[in-house]
Amino acid sequence: MCLLLLCVFLSCLPFYLSAQTDRQNEKPIIGVLAQDVYLPQPSQTAYIAASYVKFLESAGARVVPVMILYPGGGVSIVSSGYERAAKIFYELAIEANKRGDYFPVWGTCLGFEQLMYLTSKNTILAYTNTSGAALPLNFTNAEDSRMFKGFPAQLMKDLASEPLTVNSHKWSLGMLTYNTNEELKKFYKVLSVNTDGNVEFVSTVEAYDYPIYGTQWHPEKNAFEWTRPSIPHSPSAVKTTFYMAEFFVNEARKNFHKFETEEGESKALIYNYNPVYTGTKSAFEQIYFF
Ligand SMILES: *[C@@H]1O[C@H](CO)[C@@H](O)[C@H](O)[C@H]1NC(C)=O
Numbered sequence: 001m002c003l004l005l006l007c008v009f010l011s012c013l014p015f016y017l018s019a020q021t022d023r024q025n026e027k028p029i030i031g032v033l034a035q036d037v038y039l040p041q042p043s044q045t046a047y048i049a050a051s052y053v054k055f056l057e058s059a060g061a062r063v064v065p066v067m068i069l070y071p072g073g074g075v076s077i078v079s080s081g082y083e084r085a086a087k088i089f090y091e092l093a094i095e096a097n098k099r100g101d102y103f104p105v106w107g108t109c110l111g112f113e114q115l116m117y118l119t120s121k122n123t124i125l126a127y128t129n130t131s132g133a134a135l136p137l138n139f140t141n142a143e144d145s146r147m148f149k150g151f152p153a154q155l156m157k158d159l160a161s162e163p164l165t166v167n168s169h170k171w172s173l174g175m176l177t178y179n180t181n182e183e184l185k186k187f188y189k190v191l192s193v194n195t196d197g198n199v200e201f202v203s204t205v206e207a208y209d210y211p212i213y214g215t216q217w218h219p220e221k222n223a224f225e226w227t228r229p230s231i232p233h234s235p236s237a238v239k240t241t242f243y244m245a246e247f248f249v250n251e252a253r254k255n256f257h258k259f260e261t262e263e264g265e266s267k268a269l270i271y272n273y274n275p276v277y278t279g280t281k282s283a284f285e286q287i288y289f290f
């Protein structure tokens with residue numbers, strides 16, 4: 001249950017394209033996929049942890065919650081509503097990008113695992129002892145990555161030497177699996193790896209030919225979540241949250257989809273909902289329920 005509650009998948013929404021590649025969209029809106037609530041109650045069937053929303057807002061984006069339209073028992077990456085919704089966005093993004101319509105997608109934790117599954121069409125995860133582990137990143141190809149190119153040199157040094165990235169998962173994509181899976185190898189460049197002392201696993205990726213990104217760790221937690229002692233809050237840890245958010249929001253600024261009407265936009269924004277303080281009983285300080 002922990003794994004499932006700690007993760008989300010983000011993507012830009014395919015509303016309308018006005019192809020302008022030399023400009024920036026200074027009003028990016030990013031869709032965040034809601035997840036099924038483990039024990040649903042009336043008016044609480046899906047949720048988004050507020051830290052994902054704050055993460056994006058802190059770098060200048062607005063958020064629209066994306067509801068899962070299919071009832072699904074539990075969140076599985078193989079057969080849940082989350083999986084179906086993620087698959088729809090993943091395929092829309094691939095198609096859009098092939099047409100030259102820049103359509104970024106981000107997966108965190110479960111979202112990362114979901115992306116790996118969608119690319120390889122295979123359940124390929126290995127058990128790791130990583131529920132509640134802050135780790136330094138073991139960078140592999142970061143110097144020529146899009147993701148880390150704009151990071152300050154000192155922050156890159158800190159990321160490589162201090163435990164600034166918090167892991168809240170029990171299942172991981174082993175390097176061994178990545179190295180022996182042609183689909184994954186062709187599609188994703190591995191930017192960092194980590195180990196639980198036993199299994200080496202992929203911790204950060206970017207797609208070679210698409211603006212598709214994934215982290216097995218949680219960049220949003222350092223600045224916004226306080227419920228677990230493993231979450232780092234040092235100045236470098238908080239900068240990590242911000243530079244990751246800034247990177248992805250800048251990617252979203254290259255996308256010009258928009259709502260057809262202002263009314264449609266204002267009705268869809270997450271501002272229509274209020275987060276609830278849940279820090280005393282959940283891993284998240286605040287949660288949006290739908
Ligand atoms: C899992 O990792 C923690 C440290 O993060 C360690 O204390 C614990 O002994 C490990 N458990 C196993 C079964 O290896």
Ligand SMILES: *[C@@H]1O[C@H](CO)[C@@H](O)[C@H](O)[C@H]1NC(C)=O
Nearest residue numbers: 138139140175193194195200
């Ligand atoms: C970092 O990853 C490389 C490549 O897998 C590995 O050879 C090396 O031992 C790792 N370094 C650390 C400090 O874990």
